[in-house]
Amino acid sequence: MTRRRPRTKRRADKAHLDPYLAYLVFVAVGAGTYRMGQDLRLTLLWVVLLGTILVLAEGRSVGIEYTWAKAGQGATVGLLLSLPLLILAWEPLQVTVARLYPLGSGIALFQGVVLVAVPVEEIFFRANLRQEHGFWVAAGLYGLAGTVFFLPIMAAFPIVLAVVTVGMAILGVLYGYVALRYGLAASIACHAVVNLVLFVLPVILGSLGDKL
Numbered sequence: 001m002t003r004r005r006p007r008t009k010r011r012a013d014k015a016h017l018d019p020y021l022a023y024l025v026f027v028a029v030g031a032g033t034y035r036m037g038q039d040l041r042l043t044l045l046w047v048v049l050l051g052t053i054l055v056l057a058e059g060r061s062v063g064i065e066y067t068w069a070k071a072g073q074g075a076t077v078g079l080l081l082s083l084p085l086l087i088l089a090w091e092p093l094q095v096t097v098a099r100l101y102p103l104g105s106g107i108a109l110f111q112g113v114v115l116v117a118v119p120v121e122e123i124f125f126r127a128n129l130r131q132e133h134g135f136w137v138a139a140g141l142y143g144l145a146g147t148v149f150f151l152p153i154m155a156a157f158p159i160v161l162a163v164v165t166v167g168m169a170i171l172g173v174l175y176g177y178v179a180l181r182y183g184l185a186a187s188i189a190c191h192a193v194v195n196l197v198l199f200v201l202p203v204i205l206g207s208l209g210d211k212l
Contacts, residue, residue, distance in 0.1 A: 019128045022052035023141055030148035038102050038153055042112065045149060049120045056128050064123075066185040074178050074186030078193030081174065086197050093202045100150055100164070106204035113195045121145075122188045125172065126179040135176050143169025 029048045033041045086093065103109045121142070130138035146168035147161065154161035171194065179187035 017052070017055050019052075019056060019124070019132050022056060022124070023129070025052060026145070027148055030151070034152050036152075039104070041152070042101070042103075042149065046112075046116050046120050049124050053120065053123050053128065056124075064127075064184045064188075070183050070186045071189040073182045074189035074191075075193045077174070077178055077186075078190035079197070081190075082194045082197035086201065090202065093198060094206050097199050097202055099153060101199060106200060106207060109203055110196070110200045113199050114192050118192045118195055119188055122175065122179075122184065122191055126175055126187050127184055130176055130179065135180070139169055139172035139176050142172030142175075143167075 026045065026048050030041075030045060033044055036044070097109070101109055101113060103112050125138050125142045125145075129141060143165050146165040150161060150164055154164065171191075175187045175191055178190045
């Protein structure tokens with residue numbers, strides 16, 4: 001009995017998918033879909049991240065300890081960060097969101113960048129990557145993911161693409177800190193509030209203003 005356990009452990013280690021490899025798959029799909037419409041491309045990239053999460057999670061715990069208090073702490077951090085930016089950069093946000101996320105209506109945008117992107121990105125970057133390769137690696141690769149997501153529509157504007165990439169890296173540091181301090185559920189709540197306030201509200205409020 002005792003001699004079989006090491007062999008079982010070796011088989012499990014051999015079957016384990018490293019998050020680095022999963023990230024390379026994400027980058028490869030991003031490169032392969034370069035000429036695809038951005039709405040479909042974003043969907044495919046989020047699906048790829050979801051698929052890698054499911055593979056990485058086989059036989060392992062993701063570690064989401066949810067409480068209202070933790071979610072509230074994360075949401076509060078997200079609100080304190082995003083509300084001033086919404087107020088100070090209302091018009092630039094409207095233009096930027098329309099270019100980055102051409103998903104149509106505000107409802108479709110909410111479904112994409114809040115209901116889909118947030119949990120997928122948080123579990124992959126803050127749970128899988130951070131836990132195995134460290135805080136700063138996860139934050140840096142999250143920033144580079146901005147290049148993967150938005151290179152086709154920002155290739156003609158390298159400075160803007162660089163700003164988006166750096167901005168996502170900074171957000172990666174913020175979300176990583178929230179995850180370390182309050183837990184993964186809090187970082188998901190923080191990310192959801194930031195995306196809701198900075199990406200969804202400008203579109204919804206802008207469309208309401210046009211109708212009035």
